[in-house]
Amino acid sequence: MIAITHIGLSVPDIEEAIKWYGEVLEFKLIAGPYSFNSEEENKHNMTNDLLGDNIMKMRNAHMMAGNQVGIELFEFQEPQVKNRDRKNYNGFFHICLLTDNIEELAEKIENAGGKRRSDIWNVWEGKPYYLMYCEDPYGNIIELYNHSTEIMYANKN
Numbered sequence: 605m606i607a608i609t610h611i612g613l614s615v616p617d618i619e620e621a622i623k624w625y626g627e628v629l630e631f632k633l634i635a636g637p638y639s640f641n642s643e644e645e646n647k648h649n650m651t652n653d654l655l656g657d658n659i660m661k662m663r664n665a666h667m668m669a670g671n672q673v674g675i676e677l678f679e680f681q682e683p684q685v686k687n688r689d690r691k692n693y694n695g696f697f698h699i700c701l702l703t704d705n706i707e708e709l710a711e712k713i714e715n716a717g718g719k720r721r722s723d724i725w726n727v728w729e730g731k732p733y734y735l736m737y738c739e740d741p742y743g744n745i746i747e748l749y750n751h752s753t754e755i756m757y758a759n760k761n
Contacts, residue, residue: 610666610674611699615742618663618679624741625667628716629701629709631675636665658683675699698737698745706736706748717741727756 615621618637625631642660661682668674703709710720721737733756738746749756 608673610676612676612678613699613740613742613744614678614680615740615744616679618665618677621677621679621740621742622665622667624716624718625675625677628712628718629669629746631667631669634666634668634674637663637677637679638665639663669701671702698747700735700747700749700753702749702752704750706734706750709748710736710738713738713740713746718746721745 622633626633640662663679665677666674706724714720718738718740721739724734724736727733727735734750736748738748740746
């Protein structure tokens with residue numbers, strides 16, 4: 605079995621993002637924030653292996669959701685990441701969170717500077733399986749489920 609351990613997200617301000625994900629989604633900071641400066645590292649290093657040699661400075665931190673799936677936040681400082689145009693795919697699509705109350709969490713996201721991107725959708729007619737799309741304040745899409753992916757989609761066909 606293969607499982608998801610964490611998802612990396614780009615944010616413009618790591619301190620602000622740590623606070624937002626901690627307060628709004630109740631994610632726990634478990635490591636960092638760390639700073640990376642390519643001038644202070646070996647020529648061959650993990651950060652440049654992951655992100656490419658053009659990354660000169662950045663910060664990152666690891667946070668954990670309630671089910672032990674993590675997010676790794678990246679603040680790219682040099683070169684700085686520009687705001688993304690959602691019409692052009694850039695490699696990251698979304699994260700999906702499981703919640704008991706989609707509407708309540710969407711409202712919390714919205715009240716904390718994020719936004720709703722959609723209404724609540726019923727995934728499987730006749731079943732109580734719902735989802736909604738939101739965004740964090742940085743433009744990252746957050747999909748909300750009221751059941752696990754396995755429950756929502758297994759045996760649907």
